[in-house]
Amino acid sequence: MKQVILKRRSIRSFKKKELTLEDQASIKKLLKQFEQLKGPFGNTVRLYLLNLNEEKGPESKLVGLYGYIKNAPAFIAGSTKNTFEGLVDYGYVFQAVLLELTKRGFGTVWLGGDFTRSDLKSFARKGDVVPSVSPVGYPAKLSWREKFLRSRQEAHTREPFSSKFFNGNFDTPIRDDQAQKHPFYDYLELVRLAPSALNKQPWRVIVDGQKLHLYLRRTPDFKHKDLDVEMLNMGVAMQHLEVGLNEDKRRFKVSRFDDAPKNKAYDYIATYELDA
Numbered sequence: 001m002k003q004v005i006l007k008r009r010s011i012r013s014f015k016k017k018e019l020t021l022e023d024q025a026s027i028k029k030l031l032k033q034f035e036q037l038k039g040p041f042g043n044t045v046r047l048y049l050l051n052l053n054e055e056k057g058p059e060s061k062l063v064g065l066y067g068y069i070k071n072a073p074a075f076i077a078g079s080t081k082n083t084f085e086g087l088v089d090y091g092y093v094f095q096a097v098l099l100e101l102t103k104r105g106f107g108t109v110w111l112g113g114d115f116t117r118s119d120l121k122s123f124a125r126k127g128d129v130v131p132s133v134s135p136v137g138y139p140a141k142l143s144w145r146e147k148f149l150r151s152r153q154e155a156h157t158r159e160p161f162s163s164k165f166f167n168g169n170f171d172t173p174i175r176d177d178q179a180q181k182h183p184f185y186d187y188l189e190l191v192r193l194a195p196s197a198l199n200k201q202p203w204r205v206i207v208d209g210q211k212l213h214l215y216l217r218r219t220p221d222f223k224h225k226d227l228d229v230e231m232l233n234m235g236v237a238m239q240h241l242e243v244g245l246n247e248d249k250r251r252f253k254v255s256r257f258d259d260a261p262k263n264k265a266y267d268y269i270a271t272y273e274l275d276a
């Protein structure tokens with residue numbers, strides 16, 4: 001999965017092609033499997049494949065909403081509790097699904113805004129919200145124009161290591177010229193490559209011995225409406241971090257520490273404690 005993370009990009013243009021019945025079946029099976037996956041705070045997520053051919057279903061409301069999503073044959077969506085823990089766990093599980101779909105050659109992109117959540121509530125678990133959807137289909141080859149726009153927007157570029165990751169406290173960034181020598185470089189790099197809403201890259205990590213304290217740097221004026229979209233980013237980052245830890249067979253536990261460093265500018269999320 002590390003390799004999948006290194007190569008993944010948001011895909012917004014698809015081939016004009018329906019999902020084959022075989023692919024629909026394999027995606028449905030995959031979603032069933034990922035409904036068993038628990039996030040770091042112990043919640044599961046309900047997952048759905050939305051078939052855009054069903055004109056009167058809730059999914060028909062998605063059609064046309066995203067003008068910049070081209071030819072998506074289907075969408076996936078999920079539902080969770082609208083709580084801090086529910087949203088972090090949602091980010092974690094939904095990203096696990098998107099990585100697996102990417103590995104199998106499908107294109108996906110997180111869509112956390114621009115749709116009316118209540119339109120999709122009918123199929124969600126009672127009391128749950130639908131924090132995001134993603135198209136799923138066969139990626140189109142980028143036209144030269146899209147390539148040009150993409151390079152201008154630099155949609156997938158990432159800010160330097162030193163602006164995200166720290167040793168001991170927020171006053172001691174891990175210097176970019178030292179980053180690769182850091183014992184946790186590989187894991188932090190996977191966090192840095194995580195997708196995030198508006199590409200704000202709001203995750204911060206303080207490394208303290210074998211502990212990694214995770215924080216959210218909120219973006220002023222981020223438009224939330226009825227749900228804390230920024231919190232989803234933290235679950236996404238935790239999914240990426242755990243891909244690295246699991247591939248290296250590192251044992252760890254996740255908890256919230258009362259004595260984790262505090263800072264007004266950052267919301268404390270959780271701590272990963274690694275076995276030495």
Ligand SMILES: Cc1cc2nc3c(=O)[nH]c(=O)nc-3n(C[C@H](O)[C@H](O)[C@H](O)COP(=O)(O)O)c2cc1C
Binds near residue numbers: 110
């Ligand atoms: C929680 C979340 C919400 C997002 N919402 C949208 C969205 O509404 N529309 C969109 O085009 N991209 C959305 N994205 C995708 C990001 O814009 C994208 O991941 C980021 O620009 C980095 O590019 P990359 O995924 O190609 O690395 C979202 C990503 C996340 C994690």
